[in-house]
Structure formats: structure tokens, C-alpha cells
Amino acid sequence: MTAVPVTLRRGAREAPTGPQGSMMPVAALAELVDELRRRGYRVIAPVARDGALVLDEIRAADELPYGIGVEAGPGQYRLVERDDRMLFANSVGPMPWKRFLRPPREKILDADRTLGGGFTVAMADAGDEPPLAFLGVRPCDLRALAILDTVFETAGSGSGYAVRRSRAFIVAVECTDPADTCFCAGVQTEPGRACGPGVDPPRTNVPGTSEYDLALTEVVGGHGGHRFLVRSGSCRGADVLKGIAHVAADERTAGLARQSVERAAASMRRSLPLVDLRSLMAASVDAKHWNDVAERCVACGNCTLVCPTCFCTTTEDTTDLTGDHAERWDSWDSCFDLDFSYVHGGEVRSSVQSRYRQWLTHKFGTWHDQFGSAGCVGCGRCIAWCPAGIDLTEELRALQDEWRLEANSE
Amino acid sequence: MSTLMSPGLRRRAGPMEPLPYLVTGTHRETYDTVTLVLEPDGAALHSCEPGQFTMLYAFGVGEIPISVSGDPFDQDRLVHTVRDVGAVSHAIAAARIGETLGVRGPFGRGWLADGRPEGDVVLVAGGLGLAPLRPVLYGLVTHRRRFGRVSVVVGARTPADLLYTREYEAWRACGIDVSVTVDRADAGWTGRVGLVTGPLADAKIDGEWTTAFLCGPEAMMRAAAEMLTARRVPAKRIVLSLERSMKCGIGVCGHCQLGPDLICRDGPCVSYDHAGPLLDVKEF
Numbered sequence: 014m015t016a017v018p019v020t021l022r023r024g025a026r027e028a029p030t031g032p033q034g035s036m037m038p039v040a041a042l043a044e045l046v047d048e049l050r051r052r053g054y055r056v057i058a059p060v061a062r063d064g065a066l067v068l069d070e071i072r073a074a075d076e077l078p079y080g081i082g083v084e085a086g087p088g089q090y091r092l093v094e095r096d097d098r099m100l101f102a103n104s105v106g107p108m109p110w111k112r113f114l115r116p117p118r119e120k121i122l123d124a125d126r127t128l129g130g131g132f133t134v135a136m137a138d139a140g141d142e143p144p145l146a147f148l149g150v151r152p153c154d155l156r157a158l159a160i161l162d163t164v165f166e167t168a169g170s171g172s173g174y175a176v177r178r179s180r181a182f183i184v185a186v187e188c189t190d191p192a193d194t195c196f197c198a199g200v201q202t203e204p205g206r207a208c209g210p211g212v213d214p215p216r217t218n219v220p221g222t223s224e225y226d227l228a229l230t231e232v233v234g235g236h237g238g239h240r241f242l243v244r245s246g247s248c249r250g251a252d253v254l255k256g257i258a259h260v261a262a263d264e265r266t267a268g269l270a271r272q273s274v275e276r277a278a279a280s281m282r283r284s285l286p287l288v289d290l291r292s293l294m295a296a297s298v299d300a301k302h303w304n305d306v307a308e309r310c311v312a313c314g315n316c317t318l319v320c321p322t323c324f325c326t327t328t329e330d331t332t333d334l335t336g337d338h339a340e341r342w343d344s345w346d347s348c349f350d351l352d353f354s355y356v357h358g359g360e361v362r363s364s365v366q367s368r369y370r371q372w373l374t375h376k377f378g379t380w381h382d383q384f385g386s387a388g389c390v391g392c393g394r395c396i397a398w399c400p401a402g403i404d405l406t407e408e409l410r411a412l413q414d415e416w417r418l419e420a421n422s423e
Numbered sequence: 424m425s426t427l428m429s430p431g432l433r434r435r436a437g438p439m440e441p442l443p444y445l446v447t448g449t450h451r452e453t454y455d456t457v458t459l460v461l462e463p464d465g466a467a468l469h470s471c472e473p474g475q476f477t478m479l480y481a482f483g484v485g486e487i488p489i490s491v492s493g494d495p496f497d498q499d500r501l502v503h504t505v506r507d508v509g510a511v512s513h514a515i516a517a518a519r520i521g522e523t524l525g526v527r528g529p530f531g532r533g534w535l536a537d538g539r540p541e542g543d544v545v546l547v548a549g550g551l552g553l554a555p556l557r558p559v560l561y562g563l564v565t566h567r568r569r570f571g572r573v574s575v576v577v578g579a580r581t582p583a584d585l586l587y588t589r590e591y592e593a594w595r596a597c598g599i600d601v602s603v604t605v606d607r608a609d610a611g612w613t614g615r616v617g618l619v620t621g622p623l624a625d626a627k628i629d630g631e632w633t634t635a636f637l638c639g640p641e642a643m644m645r646a647a648a649e650m651l652t653a654r655r656v657p658a659k660r661i662v663l664s665l666e667r668s669m670k671c672g673i674g675v676c677g678h679c680q681l682g683p684d685l686i687c688r689d690g691p692c693v694s695y696d697h698a699g700p701l702l703d704v705k706e707f
Contacts, residue, residue, distance in 0.1 A: 121439060124482060124525070131464055131523035132482050136440050167673040167688070171437045298704050325677030328670045332483030339483035346677070353678060356668050357508050367706035375680065382683030383674070 033267035034244040036232075037259040039100070042241070043074040045184070045227075046148070048256045054146035054182055057113055059106060061092060066106035068113070071148070078103070085192040085393065088402030098239065101149060101231045104192035105392050109321035110154055111161060113145055114177045118344045121173075121328070126337040139176035146182040153197045153390040155185055155225060157321035163384045164324050182249065185225040189273040191281055194393030196406055198278055199285035226250030230270040237263070242270040283393065283406050286413045290387065294378025296419075297412045303366040306408055309401045312365045314347030316395035316403075317372065322388045325353070348372050373405060438673050441480045441525025442466050444501060446518045452504060452586050456551065457516045458492065461501040461524060468526060470498045473558030474533030474636075474664060474692040478672050479503060480525030481514035488669045488687070489515075490555035491529065495562060501526065504554035504586065530672035534559055534636050534662055534692050542632030543571040545656075547619055547647045549578045549639020553586045555664050555691075556638050560594060567597045574600040574626045576647075578619035578639065581605055582612045600626065620646050630655025636692075638664040645702055648695045658696035665690050665698065682707055 049056050050072070059066040061078040071077065082095045083103040095102060120137045127133060150158070158178070165174040191197070227250040230242040242262050245251040286293075297303075317323040327346040332339045346353060348371050354361035362368050380388035389405075396404045436442055448460030468477065471491045480486040487509075493502025507516040518524055534556075544563060546556050556575075563573050575594065579585045582605050591601050602622035604615040615621060619639070633656045637644045644663045651661050667679035667686040674688035682701045684690060701707055 122441070124441075126482070130521065131443050131445070132525075134441055134443070134525065136437065165675055168439065168671075168675050169437045172439065298707075324675065326670070327676065327678070328486065330480070330483055330485045336483065341486075343676075348677065348680075354668055356666055361667065362706045364706055371680070371707075374682075379680070379683040383680075383685055 033262040033264065034242055035254065035259040036237075036262040036266050037241050037243055037257060039231075039239040039241065041258045042077070042100075044257045045253070046071065046074045048253055049146040049148075049182060052253070053143055055143045056146045056148055057110075058148035059103075064092060065090060066092070066103060068106065068108040068110065077148075082190065083192050085194045085397040086402075087194070087396050087404045088399055090397045097233055099189075099231055099233060101186045101188075101229070102190040104188065104190070104195055105151055105154065105321075105394060107319050107394060107398050109319060109392075109394065110147055110150060110158060111321060111324070113147070114158075114161065114181070115165075115174045115324065115326070118342055119173055121341040121343055124339040124341075132339070136171070137173065138171075139173040140180075142177070144180035144182065145177060146184065148184045149186045150183055150225065151186060151188055151392070153195075153200075153392040154321050155183070156200075156390045157392070158183075160322045160384065160386060160388060160390070161324060163386070164322075182253070183225040183227075185228040185246075187228065187230040187270070187274050187277075189231060189277050191277050192393060192397070193282065194396040195281055195391065196283040196285060196393055197391030198281040199406075200387065200389055200391040227254060230274060232266050232269045232273070235265050235269055237266060240266060242266055283396075283404075285391075285406055286410050288413050290377040290409065291381050293409070293413055293416060294374040296416050297374070298370070300412055300415050302408070302411050302415050303370050305411070306369050306403065307365040309403055310349075310365055310369050311401060312349040312351075312368055313400060314349040315398050315400065317347040317349060318345065319394040319398045321390060321392055321394070322376075323347075327353075348375070373408065376405075377409070436466060438527065439671070441478070441486070441527050442468065443523045444526045446520050446522045446524060447500070449518070449520060453584055455508070455516075456504060456506045456584075456586065458502060458504045459515070459518060459524075460493070461503065461526065462499065464523060468501070468528055471495070471501070471529040472533035473535065473562065474555055475529040475531050476555075476672075476691065477501065477503070477526050477528030477530065478669075479505070479515050480527070481511055481518070482523070482525070484514040485511035486525070486527075486670075487511045487515070488530070488672065490664070490691070492554040492557045493561075495558045496565065504551070504557075506551050528672060530687055531691050532689065532693070534664070536692060537659070537662070537694060540570065540634035540660075542634065543629055544573045545623075545626065545628060545633055545635040545651070546573075546575045547578075547623060547635065547637045547639070547644075548576070549619060549643040550580065550584060551586070552638035552640075552643075552664070553577055554638075556636055557587065559636055560590075560599075563599065564594065564597050567599070571632065572600070572627060572629070573598070574628070575602070576619050576622045576626065577601065577603045578643065579603075579605050581607050582609050582614075602626070618646065619643060620650050623647055623650055628654050628656065631657065633660065635661045636664075637661065641665070641702060645699075648699065652695070658699060659694045661695035662692050663695060663698050664692050 058071045080095045080098040082093045123135045124132050225246040228244045325346045326343040329342050376388040443464040444461040445464045447462045450458040476488045476490045478486045479489045489503045492504040505516045507513045608616050669679045669687045670676040674685040679686035
């Protein structure tokens with residue numbers, strides 16, 4: 014698309030902002046992308062490709078998915094055209110942001126033989142890569158980043174994840190049209206919670222919130238056309254905003270933004286069972302229901318690939334033909350893979366039952382023990398991208414039913 | 424690539440960076456098991472506690488977790504006992520004096536993470552499981568008079584699989600009961616045949632004053648732990664060293680999960696009151 018003429022000029026005012034934040038016309042998104050690229054960021058955003066909204070580098074705002082909506086259900090996902098040209102009135106696609114912070118394949122080190130028969134090691138340094146700007150991070154995915162921050166803490170500040178994460182510029186986007194697969198309202202990441210209008214910029218030490226640099230809420234209707242309510246959550250965000258045409262938000266725009274986010278939160282039809290899931294997981298270790306899931310689960314691992322918090326990796330060491338140069342690569346791994354639990358003598362989790370149990374009880378149970386929170390953010394990716402249409406909210410409900418029956422029979 | 428450093432200023436290695444160590448000694452323990460002595464070729468690891476492990480790297484071949492098996496009072500040298508069972512352990516076990524291996528670590532909770540033993544001490548080892556227990560034995564020998572009865576029960580598949588047999592006499596000489604059993608005897612074997620629970624049943628154990636350290640196949644450890652519990656040894660003073668798949672050593676690869684535990688971080692040494700219920704779950 015070609016950019017609509019911008020009525021406000023860059024630098025026209027010194028970062029106008031009101032009690033409601035600021036607002037900018039949709040065309041200012043082009044300025045935002047240009048400004049981020051001018052500052053050296055590689056801008057990653059959703060783009061429509063191969064029948065899905067995937068995350069990829071964009072060079073200009075016209076690559077964004079104007080007027081594209083999403084219909085998703087268990088084992089289903091398709092793009093639909095919208096007549097309002099809204100950009101973010103859709104939901105998450107198959108790719109999680111971890112793909113860029115902890116890539117599917119990542120070089121860890123190079124090692125080279127020395128003349129004396131020893132070797133030297135050079136660790137890969139993600140600081141050599143251009144910094145990333147994420148445009149369009151939903152509240153659920155903001156929470157996922159906060160969870161991954163905790164997971165990768167022990168890897169230290171020099172790890173690829175930590176280096177990329179600390180340099181990444183985050184543009185959060187509120188949800189106005191959640192998909193049928195979304196259930197974030199049940200895991201405290203619902204629209205409006207992290208970056209909605211009227212909500213203070215999040216503090217990083219508060220569970221459920223994560224830092225963003227800018228947060229956008231898309232607004233159509235009323236006078237003023239297609240526009241965004243903008244809030245900055247960091248000095249860096251405020252600084253970038255200075256270079257973009259914007260004005261203090263009016264009451265009407267702020268009100269419309271608030272309404273659409275509240276409506277989105279209220280419209281969510283899928284939910285988690287209202288039970289302490291950690292206790293449910295602990296009580297379900299020997300549940301019969303795992304056999305039922307295993308009859309449908311094909312152990313493909315799709316759910317772990319699309320999950321924004323699944324972090325498991327495996328390590329591969331290689332040499333070149335001379336044998337004098339070696340490399341170490343990490344790549345995503347999945348607890349659904351038979352090899353995943355291999356120790357000398359065999360696999361610990363050979364049945365599909367045990368592997369699905371591992372995944373689900375980790376997400377809602379033992380993740381708490383390991384990292385102090387649940388590992389699910391309610392994005393619904395695993396429901397849409399499961400080839401068998403397995404819906405973890407339904408599986409949790411079935412486990413809850415079994416637990417109740419068990420408790421009643423005792 | 425690594426950032427440039429001013430000469431003379433050494434960058435602190437992160438947990439994922441293997442440090443080159445020279446093989447300065449090798450000792451063939453059995454037909455498939457070798458003990459390696461390693462010394463730093465430059466920067467050294469932090470000191471290792473008994474029961475901790477390092478990730479040992481054979482150039483270009485791969486990396487595996489191996490427990491420390493040396494004298495904890497000699498922190499200048501790193502000692503590992505490696506059994507040749509896979510591609511990486513084969514390359515490591517084949518390393519000769521003067522060759523270089525990579526080392527990361529040390530990782531995990533050791534035997535003494537919950538406190539030092541007092542009173543009587545029982546060690547139960549199956550096969551290669553004696554290797555992670557040897558640093559404890561060095562300590563028991565050095566401070567023998569601080570402890571009551573000290574019993575070591577060693578089991579192996581055959582007499583040829585027994586580790587450190589040359590040291591049994593020295594352990595016995597300082598008042599440690601060493602009993603040995605094998606699953607299958609060979610022509611020259613005059614000792615016991617059967618599971619470690621045989622000699623363990625005969626060992627004099629004063630339940631409440633006993634600390635037990637167990638390392639070996641999971642079924643062996645569970646049987647031994649049950650027997651010790653039945654003999655009134657408190658479950659929290661029975662410590663097991665667990666084995667799970669490990670790639671990173673710092674709890675970020677996800678492979679070593681056992682319920683709430685990341686074995687590389689919360690183990691490998693875990694007390695039986697905690698580990699028992701987890702090990703009871705099939706395929707956990």
C-alpha cells in the first residue's frame with residue numbers, strides 16, 4: 014500500500030502526550046518502521062505469507078497485513094479479508110517471538126585445533142548481530158518473553174538470548190479481535206492488562222507484566238479515522254516516539270481504545286478450568302485420561318514449536334572435513350521426541366502418554382517449581398496448530414472431571 | 424566471535440564455554456572404563472564438590488556429563504572416570520596423556536548439599552556408581568575418626584566390572600567395611616554373588632544415626648533405599664545420585680526434567696524423601 018499523506022510533521026511538537034497517552038494516524042506506522050530502521054534495528058513484524066501471519070523482517074510498513082483477519086479453531090487456521098483495513102484486528106500466527114531471541118538453530122561456539130594438539134574456543138557473540146525491534150507483540154507474548162527471561166537467567170548475561178533480548182525494542186500491540194483459540198483471560202494476560210489504555214506502564218518485577226518500549230491500540234471509527242493510541246513504556250520508547258508524528262490522545266480515541274480492549278477480553282470464549290491447576294497436575298500423574306489423549310496425539314511436537322515459552326534445545330557438535338575446525342550448534346528440541354529423554358540404556362518416556370503428560374504437567378504444574386510461574390500464556394497456538402485438534406483447555410477439563418470422580422469415590 | 428580483550432586481561436568464561444584441560448594421567452580401571460586426570464591449560468574451573476559433575480567435551484565429537492571421581496582436597500587436578508559406551512564417551516575414554524579435552528562446570532548439587540554426614544555412613548554403589556562416591560570416600564578416609572561405622576557396599580555385573588579394586592585394601596585398613604558382590608561370578612571369584620541388597624542386609628546399621636549415599640542403576644538405588652528406610656534410616660538422610668539426559672548443565676535445555684526437578688540444577692544428588700515419590704511414577 015502507499016502511505017496516506019501525513020497531516021502531522023515529525024518534530025512538530027515535543028513529544029505531545031496527555032493523561033490518555035498519545036495518538037498517531039495509521040500512516041505514522043511507516044515513520045515508526047523507518048525510525049527504527051534508521052536506528053539500526055532489524056524490524057520483525059507479522060506478515061501474511063503461506064496462508065498465515067508469520068513473523069519476518071519488514072523493510073517498510075506497507076508489508077504489514079492491512080485488512081487481514083484470522084479464523085482459528087482446534088486444528089484450524091485461516092486468513093480472512095476484512096473490509097476495514099485494520100492491521101492488528103487478528104491474533105497470533107504460528108511463530109512465537111522466541112524464534113528470533115533463541116533461533117531454531119544457533120551457533121554456540123567455534124573451536125580450532127592449535128599446532129600443539131590443543132584447541133581454542135571462540136564463543137558466538139550475538140552482540141555482532143543487528144539489534145531487533147519486534148512490532149506487534151501481543152500481551153500474551155509479552156508475558157511469554159518475561160517467562161523466557163526467567164528460564165534463561167542461569168545462562169548468564171552473555172548468552173545469545175540475553176544479548177538479543179536486552180537490545181530488543183518492543184512495540185506491543187493490544188488485542189481487539191481475539192481468535193476462537195485464545196484463552197488468555199484465564200491466565201492473566203488478557204487484553205488491557207499489560208499495556209491497555211489507562212494502565213500504567215508495567216514494572217518488570219511484577220508477574221504478568223513485561224517491559225515494552227511502545228504500546229499501540231488500534232482504533233477505527235469515530236472522527237479521526239484509522240489511528241493508534243500510543244503509550245511509551247520506557248525512555249527508549251519515548252525517544253523513538255519523538256521522531257514520529259503524534260498528538261496527545263483525545264478523550265474519544267482513548268475511550269474507543271478502552272472499549273475495544275474490554276470487549277476483546279470479554280469476548281473470549283475459551284477458558285481454563287477454574288481450579289488450582291498446579292494441584293490438578295500433581296493429582297493427575299496417574300490419570301487414565303493420558304491414555305485417551307495418547308489415542309489422538311501423534312507426538313509430532315507442533316505444540317512445542319509454536320509455543321512461545323517452550324524452550325528445550327539439543328546440542329550438536331560437528332567438525333569440518335579437515336577435522337581441525339569444530340562447531341557447536343543448539344537447535345530446538347521437543348519433549349514429544351522419543352530421543353528427548355534418552356539415557357544410556359533407553360528412553361525414560363517411551364509412551365506417548367508419558368510425553369503428553371510431561372508437556373502439560375510441565376506447563377501448568379512443575380514450571381512453578383522450576384521458574385516460579387505457570388508456563389502457559391493463553392495464546393492458543395498449540396490448539397490451532399495441533400494436527401489432531403487437541404485442545405489443552407478441554408484436556409485440563411477432562412483431567413479435572415477425573416480428579417473429581419476420584420475424590421468422590423474415596 | 425569473542426570480543427577482543429586487552430592483553431593479559433582474561434575474560435571470565437560463561438557457563439557454556441568449554442575450557443581446555445590437558446590429560447596428564449590415565450588409568451585403565453576395567454576393560455571399558457578409564458580414569459583421566461586433567462589439568463587446566465589456562466583458566467581453571469571453580470572447585471568441585473563431591474557429587475557434582477562437569478560437561479566433558481571431546482573436540483568435534485560431543486559433550487557428556489561426567490561426575491568428578493577424584494580427591495576433593497586436590498583441586499588442582501580434575502579426575503573423571505569414564506565408561507566407553509557411546510561415541511562421545513569412546514572419544515573421551517580414548518584420550519591419551521598430552522591430549523586436550525574441553526571442560527565446563529562444575530554443575531549440580533553434590534552429596535553434601537544438605538549437610539555433612541555425622542554418625543554412621545553407608546555407601547552403596549552399583550557399577551560405575553562407585554565413581555561419584557569416591558570423592559566421599561577420600562573425605563571419609565581423611566577424617567575417619569569423625570565418623571562412627573562406615574560401610575561401603577559395592578556391586579558390579581562381573582568381577583571384571585569392579586572399579587578401584589586396588590583401593591579397597593586402603594579403605595579397609597582405615598576401618599571401613601567394604602563388601603563386594605557381583606551379578607555373575609567368573610572362574611576366579613570367591614566372593615558374594617547377588618544384588619547389593621544382600622550385603623546391605625548384613626551390614627550393621629544404626630538407623631537414625633546413619634547417612635547413606637547411593638549411586639547406581641535406578642532400580643538398585645530404589646531397592647537399597649527401601650531397605651535402608653525399613654531399617655529406620657531417615658529418608659532425608661538417604662541421598663541418591665540420579666541420571667537423566669543432559670545437554671547444558673544449567674537448566675536451560677530441558678532434557679533432565681524429573682517432575683519439579685531439573686536434575687542438572689536440583690540434582691544430581693537428591694534425598695530419598697523427595698526423590699522416592701518421583702521415581703515411583705512410571706516414565707516420569
